[in-house]
Amino acid sequence: MKPFFTLLFLMFVAISGIRAQEKALSIPHTVYTLDNGLTVILHEDRTVPMVTVNVWYHVGSSYEKPKRTGFAHLFEHIMFEGSGNVKEGDFDNLLEAVGGNNNGSTTQDRTDYYETLPANALDLALFLESDRMGYLLEAMSPGKVDGQRDVVKNERRQNTENRPYGIATQTILENFYPKGHPYNWPVIGYMDDLTAASYEDVVEFFKKYYAPNNAVLVIAGDIEPTKTIEKVKHWFNEIPRGEVVTRPTAPAFELIGEKKLTVEDNVQLPRLYLAYQTPALYTPGDAEMDVAADVLAKGKNSRLYKRLVYELQIAQNVSAYQNGNALGGMFMVMATARPGIKLTQLQSIIDEEIGKLTITPPTEREVQRVVNQNESRILRQMESSMNKADMLQSYYRFAGNPDWLNEDFSRYKALQPSDISASARQYLNPKKRVVLSIVPKGKADLAVQ
Incomplete structure (x- = not known):
């Protein structure tokens, strides 16, 4: 019976921890x-x-x-x-x-x-x-x-x-x-x-x-x-104030078409970059695309890693991330091919996996894995005064409120699998992106054509 009671105890501790995390988070200031x-x-x-x-x-x-x-x-x-x-x-x-x-x-x-x-x-x-x-x-x-x-x-x-x-x-x-x-x-x-x-x-x-x-x-x-x-x-106090600074603004724009670029460089292996236009930091859609990036390419259990690196063995590595800034965001997928592999092969598999994500929502388990990792990241940051100082700065600059920690925490917890799929469908359009191939000098044939 001892293993049974041990399991009950661990479940109680886990549930208690979850309830504790449901309290509003803040950095008192x-x-x-x-x-x-x-x-x-x-x-x-x-x-x-x-x-x-x-x-x-x-x-x-x-x-x-x-x-x-x-x-x-x-x-x-x-x-x-x-x-x-x-x-x-x-x-x-x-x-x-x-x-x-x-x-x-x-x-x-x-x-x-x-x-x-x-x-x-x-x-x-x-x-x-x-x-x-x-x-x-x-x-x-x-x-x-x-x-x-x-x-x-x-x-x-x-x-x-x-x-x-x-x-x-x-x-x-x-x-x-x-x-x-x-x-x-x-x-x-x-x-x-x-x-x-x-x-x-x-x-x-x-x-x-x-x-x-x-x-x-x-x-x-x-x-x-x-x-x-x-x-x-x-x-x-004695330092005088300066002139009023106007923050830069950006003209509205939209990527039209698929822009393919090739650079021959002093590299050993070809590398593919796919860049998509996405929302600004802390705005609607930013968290969704952050989770989409992790579902696709964070860790050995991610979709692209399993397909490209483990199963097909045509890539050395693959990564994806959502980079939100004040004036907009960029979603990036990056993959390095194995020797002799053309980047077109990598792009085909990446497009296939992104296509699946836009049609069928990720599983509850996939989303929960990523959400748990993000929650752990935020909680770990709160262990350090340096990280907390940086969080207060970031929330003040980009969200307009230094007391935005709980909102940041909550926007991930509120996500449903359908939210991830809908955002991927909205922003990861293969007809609206920049495709960059960096290939060894003299090996332009390895680039996406």
């Missing part, structure tokens, strides 16, 4: 706005004596001017090169001395900087962030700009021009979005634009976008909110 327009979001978590300081500037590559691409990413580098009261190199040195770490990243819609460090060193992170927000120009020079320009150019050579398949993202963006659309160029920018940028252009970009009224500061971790906001005021 307080929102402040300083006189200079800086938005401050504070989240108290006393689990460990650590704190994360996270600053999002609402500027990414989509805010750039034509012929001046790459500025947002260039600034991610310049921001670590010293400011009015911080010598070059000291940003990292000071943080490492107290056991902290830091980094930054740039996307089409925002630029992010963060520090994670012991809670008793919070003032150091606030000093460093306020100094480069308010006094970067005091330390910036044409020489420093030229130095970081060369670093970014070398990064582009390594990651785009000389890396196998590295040109794929740029090629897809240029052919997926129409000219004039803010997502038409790569985040890292173009070589000619980086070369042509003057020091005056860089100064203008900083003054316009790196102002407190275009930034959101999130502090998450072992803090006392009333004391922390006073610290924030101490370090940031």
Whole structure:
């Protein structure tokens, strides 16, 4: 009887866990706005004596001017090169001395900087962030700009021009979005634009976008909110507000026809990319397509993996993802062929599996597997102050409300198999997509014709 009672106990624990998860999820926080327009979001978590300081500037590559691409990413580098009261190199040195770490990243819609460090060193992170927000120009020079320009150019050579398949993202963006659309160029920018940028252009970009009224500061971790906001005021209040920043808008567009592209590259195996137009992040249809991507290609039990890699053994790997951004989304399927296999064979199987999904809803088990994985991902993110800070930033920027965690959690739980099929039918139209074949040089016959 012991195994029977053990099973009952495990079922009770599982049911209790499910009921616990049904409670509304939230990241408790307080929102402040300083006189200079800086938005401050504070989240108290006393689990460990650590704190994360996270600053999002609402500027990414989509805010750039034509012929001046790459500025947002260039600034991610310049921001670590010293400011009015911080010598070059000291940003990292000071943080490492107290056991902290830091980094930054740039996307089409925002630029992010963060520090994670012991809670008793919070003032150091606030000093460093306020100094480069308010006094970067005091330390910036044409020489420093030229130095970081060369670093970014070398990064582009390594990651785009000389890396196998590295040109794929740029090629897809240029052919997926129409000219004039803010997502038409790569985040890292173009070589000619980086070369042509003057020091005056860089100064203008900083003054316009790196102002407190275009930034959101999130502090998450072992803090006392009333004391922390006073610290924030101490370090940031004197920085003047900048001009009002207008967010980029995108002309409405629709992919018409199937656009087939072939690039011969220094690669060993051909790779296929299929790109479809989908909804923006956190908008209706985004979660459905996220689940569709996982049903198709996440894990060894996914449909495309089983067909292409395991059963037919014509692909080395396959993946799919929904990439929602502020101005729209892109659904991508990517598969690398095995030696001697033409990409037409891969496309045929991918189209067959997508076609099945558009006609017949996935099983309850398939959907539940993916939903459970997404729920676990969200819950795991809540274990870290750094992740929670980033979640508050993302919800504020893209959903307009930092208190959107429960809505994010719930939109997956509410999905039915028929929702996935309906969205796949609406967005995964083989007559409205970009098809990119990257093949070894001299092997154009392996591409989709």
